[in-house]
Amino acid sequence: MQLAEQFDRAADRYDLLTRLNPGYHRALRRAADALVGRLHGAASPLTLWDLGCGSGLSTDAVLAAAGPDTRVIGLDASAGMLAQARAKSWPPGVxxxxxxxxxxxxxxxxxxxxxxxxxxxxxxxxxxxxxQRDEVVAAVRDQVRPGGWVALQDYHVKGDRVASAVWTVVCWGVVTPLAFVVRGNPAIYRYLWRSVLDNDSTAQLTARLEHAGFTDLAWSTAGGWQRGILHTVLARRPS
Known part of the structure:
Protein backbone atom coordinates (compact mmCIF):
# COMPACT_ATOMS: atom_id res chain seq x y z
CA MET A 1 0.00 0.00 0.00
CA GLN A 2 1.26 3.48 -0.86
CA LEU A 3 2.33 5.70 2.02
CA ALA A 4 -0.37 8.30 1.26
CA GLU A 5 -3.02 5.58 1.51
CA GLN A 6 -1.67 4.56 4.91
CA PHE A 7 -2.06 8.15 6.06
CA ASP A 8 -5.58 8.16 4.59
CA ARG A 9 -6.47 5.21 6.84
CA ALA A 10 -5.05 6.97 9.90
CA ALA A 11 -6.56 10.39 9.17
CA ASP A 12 -9.75 10.25 11.24
CA ARG A 13 -7.83 9.43 14.43
CA TYR A 14 -4.70 11.46 13.75
CA ASP A 15 -5.68 14.59 15.69
CA LEU A 16 -6.76 12.51 18.67
CA LEU A 17 -3.41 10.73 18.81
CA THR A 18 -1.47 13.98 18.57
CA ARG A 19 -3.47 15.35 21.52
CA LEU A 20 -2.15 12.40 23.52
CA ASN A 21 1.45 13.35 22.66
CA PRO A 22 2.71 15.79 25.32
CA GLY A 23 4.34 18.77 23.67
CA TYR A 24 3.30 18.03 20.07
CA HIS A 25 1.28 21.22 19.55
CA ARG A 26 3.63 23.31 21.67
CA ALA A 27 6.57 22.27 19.49
CA LEU A 28 4.69 23.16 16.30
CA ARG A 29 3.80 26.58 17.67
CA ARG A 30 7.35 27.25 18.86
CA ALA A 31 8.72 26.46 15.40
CA ALA A 32 6.05 28.59 13.69
CA ASP A 33 6.78 31.49 16.05
CA ALA A 34 10.48 31.21 15.26
CA LEU A 35 9.81 31.26 11.51
CA VAL A 36 7.50 34.27 11.67
CA GLY A 37 9.94 36.04 13.97
CA ARG A 38 12.61 35.79 11.27
CA LEU A 39 10.18 37.43 8.82
CA HIS A 40 9.40 40.47 10.96
CA GLY A 41 10.64 42.89 8.28
CA ALA A 42 8.53 41.43 5.47
CA ALA A 43 5.51 43.14 4.02
CA SER A 44 2.24 42.23 5.69
CA PRO A 45 0.27 40.06 5.29
CA LEU A 46 2.71 37.20 4.80
CA THR A 47 2.42 34.42 2.24
CA LEU A 48 3.63 31.08 3.59
CA TRP A 49 3.80 27.46 2.49
CA ASP A 50 2.79 24.70 4.90
CA LEU A 51 4.40 21.66 3.33
CA GLY A 52 3.24 18.27 4.55
CA CYS A 53 0.33 20.02 6.26
CA GLY A 54 -1.53 16.80 7.07
CA SER A 55 -4.77 17.43 8.94
CA GLY A 56 -3.99 21.14 9.32
CA LEU A 57 -2.40 21.13 12.79
CA SER A 58 0.71 22.82 11.46
CA THR A 59 -1.46 25.23 9.46
CA ASP A 60 -3.15 26.26 12.67
CA ALA A 61 0.24 26.84 14.32
CA VAL A 62 1.37 29.00 11.39
CA LEU A 63 -1.80 31.10 11.50
CA ALA A 64 -1.55 31.51 15.26
CA ALA A 65 1.98 32.81 14.83
CA ALA A 66 1.47 34.97 11.73
CA GLY A 67 -2.11 36.17 12.11
CA PRO A 68 -5.43 35.39 10.40
CA ASP A 69 -4.71 37.59 7.37
CA THR A 70 -1.81 35.36 6.34
CA ARG A 71 -2.00 33.59 2.98
CA VAL A 72 -1.19 29.94 3.71
CA ILE A 73 -1.02 27.20 1.09
CA GLY A 74 -1.08 23.76 2.67
CA LEU A 75 0.25 20.88 0.59
CA ASP A 76 -0.04 17.17 1.36
CA ALA A 77 -0.15 13.91 -0.55
CA SER A 78 -2.88 12.29 1.57
CA ALA A 79 -6.47 12.88 0.50
CA GLY A 80 -7.70 11.63 3.87
CA MET A 81 -5.54 14.05 5.84
CA LEU A 82 -6.58 16.94 3.60
CA ALA A 83 -10.24 16.02 4.09
CA GLN A 84 -9.70 16.44 7.83
CA ALA A 85 -7.96 19.77 7.24
CA ARG A 86 -10.64 21.13 4.91
CA ALA A 87 -13.40 20.21 7.36
CA LYS A 88 -12.03 22.74 9.85
CA SER A 89 -12.84 26.44 9.90
CA TRP A 90 -10.22 28.65 8.24
CA PRO A 91 -9.83 32.30 7.28
CA PRO A 92 -10.22 33.14 3.56
CA GLY A 93 -6.46 33.15 2.90
CA VAL A 94 -5.97 29.45 3.67
CA GLN A 132 14.64 12.85 -3.92
CA ARG A 133 15.30 14.87 -0.76
CA ASP A 134 17.89 17.15 -2.33
CA GLU A 135 15.45 17.87 -5.15
CA VAL A 136 12.71 18.79 -2.65
CA VAL A 137 15.04 20.99 -0.59
CA ALA A 138 16.03 22.84 -3.77
CA ALA A 139 12.38 23.24 -4.75
CA VAL A 140 11.54 24.69 -1.33
CA ARG A 141 14.41 27.15 -1.74
CA ASP A 142 13.14 28.24 -5.14
CA GLN A 143 9.61 28.83 -3.84
CA VAL A 144 10.77 31.14 -1.03
CA ARG A 145 11.76 34.70 -1.95
CA PRO A 146 15.38 35.84 -1.57
CA GLY A 147 15.82 36.74 2.08
CA GLY A 148 12.95 34.44 3.06
CA TRP A 149 13.13 31.70 5.67
CA VAL A 150 12.14 28.08 6.04
CA ALA A 151 11.49 26.07 9.21
CA LEU A 152 11.84 22.29 9.12
CA GLN A 153 10.75 20.22 12.11
CA ASP A 154 11.17 16.46 12.44
CA TYR A 155 12.58 13.60 14.48
CA HIS A 156 16.31 13.04 13.96
CA VAL A 157 17.99 10.28 15.97
CA LYS A 158 20.48 8.72 13.55
CA GLY A 159 23.93 8.48 15.12
CA ASP A 160 22.63 8.97 18.68
CA ARG A 161 22.19 5.63 20.43
CA VAL A 162 20.41 7.09 23.46
CA ALA A 163 17.92 9.08 21.35
CA SER A 164 17.31 6.02 19.13
CA ALA A 165 16.64 3.83 22.17
CA VAL A 166 14.24 6.34 23.74
CA TRP A 167 12.44 6.71 20.42
CA THR A 168 12.03 2.94 20.11
CA VAL A 169 10.68 2.59 23.65
CA VAL A 170 8.16 5.38 23.14
CA CYS A 171 7.00 4.03 19.77
CA TRP A 172 6.51 0.43 20.87
CA GLY A 173 5.53 1.10 24.46
CA VAL A 174 3.21 4.06 24.00
CA VAL A 175 2.40 5.21 20.46
CA THR A 176 1.58 1.89 18.80
CA PRO A 177 -0.54 0.56 21.70
CA LEU A 178 -2.49 3.84 21.73
CA ALA A 179 -3.06 3.52 18.00
CA PHE A 180 -4.59 0.08 18.60
CA VAL A 181 -6.81 1.43 21.38
CA VAL A 182 -8.20 4.33 19.35
CA ARG A 183 -8.26 2.37 16.06
CA GLY A 184 -5.77 4.75 14.45
CA ASN A 185 -4.17 2.41 11.87
CA PRO A 186 -1.18 1.10 13.87
CA ALA A 187 0.65 0.25 10.63
CA ILE A 188 1.39 3.93 10.01
CA TYR A 189 2.96 4.21 13.46
CA ARG A 190 5.13 1.17 12.85
CA TYR A 191 6.25 2.98 9.71
CA LEU A 192 6.81 6.09 11.83
CA TRP A 193 9.21 4.18 14.09
CA ARG A 194 11.30 2.85 11.24
CA SER A 195 11.23 6.05 9.18
CA VAL A 196 12.65 8.06 12.07
CA LEU A 197 15.48 5.60 12.63
CA ASP A 198 16.30 5.85 8.91
CA ASN A 199 15.82 9.62 8.66
CA ASP A 200 18.68 12.02 7.99
CA SER A 201 20.83 12.90 10.95
CA THR A 202 20.99 16.59 11.80
CA ALA A 203 24.42 16.66 10.13
CA GLN A 204 23.05 15.12 6.94
CA LEU A 205 20.16 17.57 6.76
CA THR A 206 22.53 20.45 7.45
CA ALA A 207 24.61 19.32 4.47
CA ARG A 208 21.51 19.16 2.24
CA LEU A 209 20.43 22.66 3.20
CA GLU A 210 23.89 24.14 2.74
CA HIS A 211 24.30 22.35 -0.60
CA ALA A 212 21.02 23.99 -1.74
CA GLY A 213 22.44 27.39 -0.79
CA PHE A 214 20.63 28.04 2.48
CA THR A 215 22.52 30.07 5.08
CA ASP A 216 22.18 31.16 8.72
CA LEU A 217 21.10 27.69 9.87
CA ALA A 218 19.93 27.58 13.49
CA TRP A 219 19.10 24.28 15.18
CA SER A 220 17.06 23.72 18.34
CA THR A 221 15.58 20.69 20.08
CA ALA A 222 12.40 20.13 22.07
CA GLY A 223 12.21 19.58 25.81
CA GLY A 224 10.97 16.65 27.87
CA TRP A 225 11.19 13.16 26.43
CA GLN A 226 11.69 14.65 22.96
CA ARG A 227 14.99 16.35 23.86
CA GLY A 228 17.60 15.24 21.34
CA ILE A 229 14.87 13.55 19.26
CA LEU A 230 12.62 16.30 17.90
CA HIS A 231 14.60 19.04 16.17
CA THR A 232 13.78 22.27 14.36
CA VAL A 233 16.11 24.00 11.91
CA LEU A 234 15.63 27.51 10.55
CA ALA A 235 17.41 28.42 7.33
CA ARG A 236 17.48 31.51 5.11
CA ARG A 237 17.56 31.85 1.35
CA PRO A 238 20.23 34.49 0.70
CA SER A 239 19.07 37.85 -0.64
Whole structure:
Protein backbone atom coordinates (compact mmCIF):
# COMPACT_ATOMS: atom_id res chain seq x y z
CA MET A 1 0.00 0.00 0.00
CA GLN A 2 1.26 3.48 -0.86
CA LEU A 3 2.33 5.70 2.02
CA ALA A 4 -0.37 8.30 1.26
CA GLU A 5 -3.02 5.58 1.51
CA GLN A 6 -1.67 4.56 4.91
CA PHE A 7 -2.06 8.15 6.06
CA ASP A 8 -5.58 8.16 4.59
CA ARG A 9 -6.47 5.21 6.84
CA ALA A 10 -5.05 6.97 9.90
CA ALA A 11 -6.56 10.39 9.17
CA ASP A 12 -9.75 10.25 11.24
CA ARG A 13 -7.83 9.43 14.43
CA TYR A 14 -4.70 11.46 13.75
CA ASP A 15 -5.68 14.59 15.69
CA LEU A 16 -6.76 12.51 18.67
CA LEU A 17 -3.41 10.73 18.81
CA THR A 18 -1.47 13.98 18.57
CA ARG A 19 -3.47 15.35 21.52
CA LEU A 20 -2.15 12.40 23.52
CA ASN A 21 1.45 13.35 22.66
CA PRO A 22 2.71 15.79 25.32
CA GLY A 23 4.34 18.77 23.67
CA TYR A 24 3.30 18.03 20.07
CA HIS A 25 1.28 21.22 19.55
CA ARG A 26 3.63 23.31 21.67
CA ALA A 27 6.57 22.27 19.49
CA LEU A 28 4.69 23.16 16.30
CA ARG A 29 3.80 26.58 17.67
CA ARG A 30 7.35 27.25 18.86
CA ALA A 31 8.72 26.46 15.40
CA ALA A 32 6.05 28.59 13.69
CA ASP A 33 6.78 31.49 16.05
CA ALA A 34 10.48 31.21 15.26
CA LEU A 35 9.81 31.26 11.51
CA VAL A 36 7.50 34.27 11.67
CA GLY A 37 9.94 36.04 13.97
CA ARG A 38 12.61 35.79 11.27
CA LEU A 39 10.18 37.43 8.82
CA HIS A 40 9.40 40.47 10.96
CA GLY A 41 10.64 42.89 8.28
CA ALA A 42 8.53 41.43 5.47
CA ALA A 43 5.51 43.14 4.02
CA SER A 44 2.24 42.23 5.69
CA PRO A 45 0.27 40.06 5.29
CA LEU A 46 2.71 37.20 4.80
CA THR A 47 2.42 34.42 2.24
CA LEU A 48 3.63 31.08 3.59
CA TRP A 49 3.80 27.46 2.49
CA ASP A 50 2.79 24.70 4.90
CA LEU A 51 4.40 21.66 3.33
CA GLY A 52 3.24 18.27 4.55
CA CYS A 53 0.33 20.02 6.26
CA GLY A 54 -1.53 16.80 7.07
CA SER A 55 -4.77 17.43 8.94
CA GLY A 56 -3.99 21.14 9.32
CA LEU A 57 -2.40 21.13 12.79
CA SER A 58 0.71 22.82 11.46
CA THR A 59 -1.46 25.23 9.46
CA ASP A 60 -3.15 26.26 12.67
CA ALA A 61 0.24 26.84 14.32
CA VAL A 62 1.37 29.00 11.39
CA LEU A 63 -1.80 31.10 11.50
CA ALA A 64 -1.55 31.51 15.26
CA ALA A 65 1.98 32.81 14.83
CA ALA A 66 1.47 34.97 11.73
CA GLY A 67 -2.11 36.17 12.11
CA PRO A 68 -5.43 35.39 10.40
CA ASP A 69 -4.71 37.59 7.37
CA THR A 70 -1.81 35.36 6.34
CA ARG A 71 -2.00 33.59 2.98
CA VAL A 72 -1.19 29.94 3.71
CA ILE A 73 -1.02 27.20 1.09
CA GLY A 74 -1.08 23.76 2.67
CA LEU A 75 0.25 20.88 0.59
CA ASP A 76 -0.04 17.17 1.36
CA ALA A 77 -0.15 13.91 -0.55
CA SER A 78 -2.88 12.29 1.57
CA ALA A 79 -6.47 12.88 0.50
CA GLY A 80 -7.70 11.63 3.87
CA MET A 81 -5.54 14.05 5.84
CA LEU A 82 -6.58 16.94 3.60
CA ALA A 83 -10.24 16.02 4.09
CA GLN A 84 -9.70 16.44 7.83
CA ALA A 85 -7.96 19.77 7.24
CA ARG A 86 -10.64 21.13 4.91
CA ALA A 87 -13.40 20.21 7.36
CA LYS A 88 -12.03 22.74 9.85
CA SER A 89 -12.84 26.44 9.90
CA TRP A 90 -10.22 28.65 8.24
CA PRO A 91 -9.83 32.30 7.28
CA PRO A 92 -10.22 33.14 3.56
CA GLY A 93 -6.46 33.15 2.90
CA VAL A 94 -5.97 29.45 3.67
CA UNK A 95 -6.11 26.83 0.92
CA UNK A 96 -5.06 23.20 0.57
CA UNK A 97 -3.61 21.30 -2.37
CA UNK A 98 -3.17 17.56 -2.76
CA UNK A 99 0.28 16.91 -4.23
CA UNK A 100 3.64 15.37 -3.49
CA UNK A 101 6.37 17.63 -2.19
CA UNK A 102 8.25 16.73 -5.38
CA UNK A 103 5.47 18.51 -7.31
CA UNK A 104 5.97 21.83 -5.48
CA UNK A 105 7.22 23.79 -8.54
CA UNK A 106 4.11 22.88 -10.56
CA UNK A 107 1.81 23.65 -7.62
CA UNK A 108 3.53 27.00 -7.04
CA UNK A 109 3.06 27.99 -10.68
CA UNK A 110 -0.70 27.47 -10.29
CA UNK A 111 -1.18 28.90 -6.80
CA UNK A 112 1.08 31.96 -6.57
CA UNK A 113 2.36 34.78 -8.76
CA UNK A 114 5.85 34.58 -7.22
CA UNK A 115 7.83 33.10 -4.33
CA UNK A 116 6.32 33.04 -0.85
CA UNK A 117 7.85 34.81 2.15
CA UNK A 118 8.62 31.55 3.90
CA UNK A 119 7.87 27.86 4.26
CA UNK A 120 7.01 25.64 7.21
CA UNK A 121 7.54 21.89 6.87
CA UNK A 122 6.86 19.61 9.82
CA UNK A 123 7.58 15.90 9.41
CA UNK A 124 7.94 16.24 5.64
CA UNK A 125 11.36 15.23 4.34
CA UNK A 126 11.40 11.94 6.27
CA UNK A 127 8.47 10.85 4.09
CA UNK A 128 10.25 11.78 0.84
CA UNK A 129 12.40 9.03 -0.72
CA UNK A 130 16.02 9.69 0.21
CA UNK A 131 17.16 10.02 -3.40
CA GLN A 132 14.64 12.85 -3.92
CA ARG A 133 15.30 14.87 -0.76
CA ASP A 134 17.89 17.15 -2.33
CA GLU A 135 15.45 17.87 -5.15
CA VAL A 136 12.71 18.79 -2.65
CA VAL A 137 15.04 20.99 -0.59
CA ALA A 138 16.03 22.84 -3.77
CA ALA A 139 12.38 23.24 -4.75
CA VAL A 140 11.54 24.69 -1.33
CA ARG A 141 14.41 27.15 -1.74
CA ASP A 142 13.14 28.24 -5.14
CA GLN A 143 9.61 28.83 -3.84
CA VAL A 144 10.77 31.14 -1.03
CA ARG A 145 11.76 34.70 -1.95
CA PRO A 146 15.38 35.84 -1.57
CA GLY A 147 15.82 36.74 2.08
CA GLY A 148 12.95 34.44 3.06
CA TRP A 149 13.13 31.70 5.67
CA VAL A 150 12.14 28.08 6.04
CA ALA A 151 11.49 26.07 9.21
CA LEU A 152 11.84 22.29 9.12
CA GLN A 153 10.75 20.22 12.11
CA ASP A 154 11.17 16.46 12.44
CA TYR A 155 12.58 13.60 14.48
CA HIS A 156 16.31 13.04 13.96
CA VAL A 157 17.99 10.28 15.97
CA LYS A 158 20.48 8.72 13.55
CA GLY A 159 23.93 8.48 15.12
CA ASP A 160 22.63 8.97 18.68
CA ARG A 161 22.19 5.63 20.43
CA VAL A 162 20.41 7.09 23.46
CA ALA A 163 17.92 9.08 21.35
CA SER A 164 17.31 6.02 19.13
CA ALA A 165 16.64 3.83 22.17
CA VAL A 166 14.24 6.34 23.74
CA TRP A 167 12.44 6.71 20.42
CA THR A 168 12.03 2.94 20.11
CA VAL A 169 10.68 2.59 23.65
CA VAL A 170 8.16 5.38 23.14
CA CYS A 171 7.00 4.03 19.77
CA TRP A 172 6.51 0.43 20.87
CA GLY A 173 5.53 1.10 24.46
CA VAL A 174 3.21 4.06 24.00
CA VAL A 175 2.40 5.21 20.46
CA THR A 176 1.58 1.89 18.80
CA PRO A 177 -0.54 0.56 21.70
CA LEU A 178 -2.49 3.84 21.73
CA ALA A 179 -3.06 3.52 18.00
CA PHE A 180 -4.59 0.08 18.60
CA VAL A 181 -6.81 1.43 21.38
CA VAL A 182 -8.20 4.33 19.35
CA ARG A 183 -8.26 2.37 16.06
CA GLY A 184 -5.77 4.75 14.45
CA ASN A 185 -4.17 2.41 11.87
CA PRO A 186 -1.18 1.10 13.87
CA ALA A 187 0.65 0.25 10.63
CA ILE A 188 1.39 3.93 10.01
CA TYR A 189 2.96 4.21 13.46
CA ARG A 190 5.13 1.17 12.85
CA TYR A 191 6.25 2.98 9.71
CA LEU A 192 6.81 6.09 11.83
CA TRP A 193 9.21 4.18 14.09
CA ARG A 194 11.30 2.85 11.24
CA SER A 195 11.23 6.05 9.18
CA VAL A 196 12.65 8.06 12.07
CA LEU A 197 15.48 5.60 12.63
CA ASP A 198 16.30 5.85 8.91
CA ASN A 199 15.82 9.62 8.66
CA ASP A 200 18.68 12.02 7.99
CA SER A 201 20.83 12.90 10.95
CA THR A 202 20.99 16.59 11.80
CA ALA A 203 24.42 16.66 10.13
CA GLN A 204 23.05 15.12 6.94
CA LEU A 205 20.16 17.57 6.76
CA THR A 206 22.53 20.45 7.45
CA ALA A 207 24.61 19.32 4.47
CA ARG A 208 21.51 19.16 2.24
CA LEU A 209 20.43 22.66 3.20
CA GLU A 210 23.89 24.14 2.74
CA HIS A 211 24.30 22.35 -0.60
CA ALA A 212 21.02 23.99 -1.74
CA GLY A 213 22.44 27.39 -0.79
CA PHE A 214 20.63 28.04 2.48
CA THR A 215 22.52 30.07 5.08
CA ASP A 216 22.18 31.16 8.72
CA LEU A 217 21.10 27.69 9.87
CA ALA A 218 19.93 27.58 13.49
CA TRP A 219 19.10 24.28 15.18
CA SER A 220 17.06 23.72 18.34
CA THR A 221 15.58 20.69 20.08
CA ALA A 222 12.40 20.13 22.07
CA GLY A 223 12.21 19.58 25.81
CA GLY A 224 10.97 16.65 27.87
CA TRP A 225 11.19 13.16 26.43
CA GLN A 226 11.69 14.65 22.96
CA ARG A 227 14.99 16.35 23.86
CA GLY A 228 17.60 15.24 21.34
CA ILE A 229 14.87 13.55 19.26
CA LEU A 230 12.62 16.30 17.90
CA HIS A 231 14.60 19.04 16.17
CA THR A 232 13.78 22.27 14.36
CA VAL A 233 16.11 24.00 11.91
CA LEU A 234 15.63 27.51 10.55
CA ALA A 235 17.41 28.42 7.33
CA ARG A 236 17.48 31.51 5.11
CA ARG A 237 17.56 31.85 1.35
CA PRO A 238 20.23 34.49 0.70
CA SER A 239 19.07 37.85 -0.64
Missing amino acids: SFVQALAQDLPEVAARELDGPADGAFAAYLLRNVPEH
